[in-house]
Amino acid sequence: MVQQAPKKLKRFAFRNCAGGTPADKKEILRQALQVAVALEFSTIPPYLVALYSLKDKTSSAYQIIRSVALEEMLHINLACNLMNAIADPKDEEGTRPKFHGEVHIDKLVVDSDDKTLNLPIAYPDEESLRPILNGPRVQLMAASTELMRQTFMGIEQPLPETNDKLGDEKEFDSIGQFYQAIEQLFIDICEGDACPNQDTLFTGDPNWQRTDFYFGSGGGKPIKVTDLETAQEAIKQIMQQGEGAIPPNTGYDKSQPYGTYNQYGLRSDGTYGPILGTPYELSHYFKFKAIADGIVPLPSVYPMIPSPSQEKFESAGNEDAKKLNDIFNHSYSLLIYTLQEIFSGDKEEGEEKYFSTVVHLMQIVLPSFATQLMKMPMYPDGDATLGPTAGPSFEYKEKPGNGYLAAIGEAINHALISSLSSSTKATLEVVKKAICDIVEFQEAS
Numbered sequence: 001m002v003q004q005a006p007k008k009l010k011r012f013a014f015r016n017c018a019g020g021t022p023a024d025k026k027e028i029l030r031q032a033l034q035v036a037v038a039l040e041f042s043t044i045p046p047y048l049v050a051l052y053s054l055k056d057k058t059s060s061a062y063q064i065i066r067s068v069a070l071e072e073m074l075h076i077n078l079a080c081n082l083m084n085a086i087a088d089p090k091d092e093e094g095t096r097p098k099f100h101g102e103v104h105i106d107k108l109v110v111d112s113d114d115k116t117l118n119l120p121i122a123y124p125d126e127e128s129l130r131p132i133l134n135g136p137r138v139q140l141m142a143a144s145t146e147l148m149r150q151t152f153m154g155i156e157q158p159l160p161e162t163n164d165k166l167g168d169e170k171e172f173d174s175i176g177q178f179y180q181a182i183e184q185l186f187i188d189i190c191e192g193d194a195c196p197n198q199d200t201l202f203t204g205d206p207n208w209q210r211t212d213f214y215f216g217s218g219g220g221k222p223i224k225v226t227d228l229e230t231a232q233e234a235i236k237q238i239m240q241q242g243e244g245a246i247p248p249n250t251g252y253d254k255s256q257p258y259g260t261y262n263q264y265g266l267r268s269d270g271t272y273g274p275i276l277g278t279p280y281e282l283s284h285y286f287k288f289k290a291i292a293d294g295i296v297p298l299p300s301v302y303p304m305i306p307s308p309s310q311e312k313f314e315s316a317g318n319e320d321a322k323k324l325n326d327i328f329n330h331s332y333s334l335l336i337y338t339l340q341e342i343f344s345g346d347k348e349e350g351e352e353k354y355f356s357t358v359v360h361l362m363q364i365v366l367p368s369f370a371t372q373l374m375k376m377p378m379y380p381d382g383d384a385t386l387g388p389t390a391g392p393s394f395e396y397k398e399k400p401g402n403g404y405l406a407a408i409g410e411a412i413n414h415a416l417i418s419s420l421s422s423s424t425k426a427t428l429e430v431v432k433k434a435i436c437d438i439v440e441f442q443e444a445s
Contacts, residue, residue, distance in 0.1 A: 022189055022200060026086060028107045029185045030095055033083040035105060035117070036182065037097050039175060040075045040238075041339075042121040043155060045332075045394040046138055047072065049304070050152075052370040052392070053142035056299035064287045064296060065143070071241050071284070073362075077210055077222050078234045080343040082182075084208040085225040086201055096208070096344040099336045100396060120336055120396050124307050140394060142304040142374075148292035156285040159239075176239050183235045190228050198227055210343065213354050241283060302374035303387025310393060316379050320420055321390035324376070327411045327431070328369040333397040334404035335361045356441035364434040366392070372427040405439055 020028070051065045080097045087095040099119055106115040124139045138155070141147050157174040172178050189201050202225075211222040220241055223234045290296040305312065310329075313321040338357045370392040378388040400407040412432045416425055 025185060025189045026201060029182065029189065030083065030086060031103075031105050031107050032178075032182050032185065033079060033086070034098065034103050035108065036079045036179070037076060037083060037099070038103070038117060038119055038121065039178075040072055040079050041099060042138070043072050044069060044076075045123060046140055046151070048366065049140040049370070049392065049394075050143040050147060052367055053301040053304055053374060054299055055301060059299045060296045061143070061291050061298050064291060068284050068287055071220060074220050074222065075238045075241070076339070077213060077343075078225075078238055081209050081211075081223060081225045082231055082234055084204045084343065085231065087204040087208065089203050089205055091344075097340070098344070099340040100333075122396070123394060139307045140391065141306045142301045142391075143291075143298060144301070145292050145294065145298060148288045152288040153285055153292060156283070156288060158283070158285055179235050179239050183232055186228055186231050186235075202227055202231075208343075302371075302391075303385075303389055304374045304391035305378050305388040308373075308391040308393045310395065312378075313390065318376070318378060318380070318390060320424065321373060321376050321378070323411070323415050323418070323420070324369060324373055324424065324427075325390065325393055327408055327415070327428075328366065328373065328392045329395045329397050330400075330404055330408050330411065331361055331365045331369065331431075332392075332394055333399070334408070335366070336396060337399060337404060352441070357438050360434045360438050365431050368427050368430050368434075372424055375423070405435060405442075408435055409439070 047065060047069045051062065051069060054062045054065070056062060083095075083097050102116050102118055104115065105117050109115065124137055138151060141151075155175070157176075159174055159176045159180075172181070186201075190198055206224070206226060209224040209226070211224050213222060220237050223230055223237065225231050225234050291298055308321075308325070310322060310325060313319075313325060335358060338353050338361075342354055342358070373390045373392055375384055376390040377384050378390050382388070402410075409432070412428050412435065416428055416432075420428075
């Protein structure tokens with residue numbers, strides 16, 4: 001059986017913390033949390049592409065991948081709450097979460113000339129993630145058992161069984177170890193159980209905390225981070241759900257309230273899932289492993305070309321895919337822009353934008369466009385059944401002068417009067433209705 005390559009993060013400069021001042025440590029922690037936000041969001045496009053590529057939307061595999069994507073959105077919320085908890089109360093230094101633009105990581109990277117990270121992450125990720133991440137090449141690909149094993153399981157790699165204290169100049173073996181180091185830095189700044197430095201660390205406005213968003217029926221919930229205890233609770237939740245699961249060979253642990261976090265298998269009713277005495281749900285690693293091992297069957301998928309892009313559509317002479325993908329990319333960019341406004345803006349306004357914009361984009365706009373693109377032959381004389389087909393490229397577009405919503409609306413109207421197929425126009429009408437709902441909601445508020 002082919003083993004997935006674990007995704008390794010380059011060793012960050014936490015070694016500088018021992019002799020640093022609390023202010024120095026806080027800046028290192030802030031940059032590390034910004035990286036955590038970027039890493040969590042970077043999983044969304046590849047997971048969504050795999051999800052959208054499944055033809056049977058009622059299948060167990062679809063529900064599993066969807067649950068992981070929703071929980072990654074929760075992890076983004078938790079990471080942003082952690083970052084907002086230690087932000088400058090006036091945010092004069094830009095200390096709140098960013099989803100687009102350039103962010104500094106000069107306090108983190110070791111032996112690297114790359115001191116900044118450009119957001120959002122572009123795909124394939126071999127260039128944009130190089131300052132912070134070594135590991136499997138992350139591409140936008142249709143779902144397959146090998147994608148689950150080689151890439152997705154690599155991203156969600158559990159902590160190593162012998163987790164010695166993280167030493168200087170060593171790579172992290174998993175994102176879970178990265179979160180462990182973040183948690184330790186929180187503790188170090190607070191200086192022990194008494195935590196005399198909590199007031200100087202947790203300086204963010206409590207109104208910046210987001211706990212009112214719904215992320216589906218998956219496990220976990222948003223946590224309001226205001227002190228060391230709630231910070232550790234948020235980190236623990238992220239780690240237990242995905243990037244910090246207990247190793248595969250760990251046995252049942254009676255000291256844990258739900259056993260350990262990997263006791264899953266075929267139950268007495270013939271279904272696969274958590275067994276009595278173990279956690280409420282599978283960690284992300286084991287969810288993907290169930291698909292990779294064939295325990296959860298993978299339904300047929302659209303034969304999407306790997307890592308689609310506007311450039312590839314241009315080379316193939318696929319004008320229809322170019323039009324549709326351009327609108328998709330502007331919708332994706334609106335999502336990114338809105339997330340930054342939500343987690344770095346006013347609380348009441350952010351709540352409205354989440355339910356009026358983010359929900360519509362993720363439940364209607366993006367999946368509608370993506371599925372239609374995956375049904376389009378990549379080449380003029382191609383076959384949609386045999387493939388390859390087009391697909392969404394998740395390319396970030398800067399905000400147009402007239403705004404994202406106006407630009408998307410104009411592009412849809414222009415596309416509707418062109419010579420597109422009836423099914424493509426039907427998709428555009430569905431999306432147009434969703435965009436109009438967003439505009440109406442924003443105008444009403």
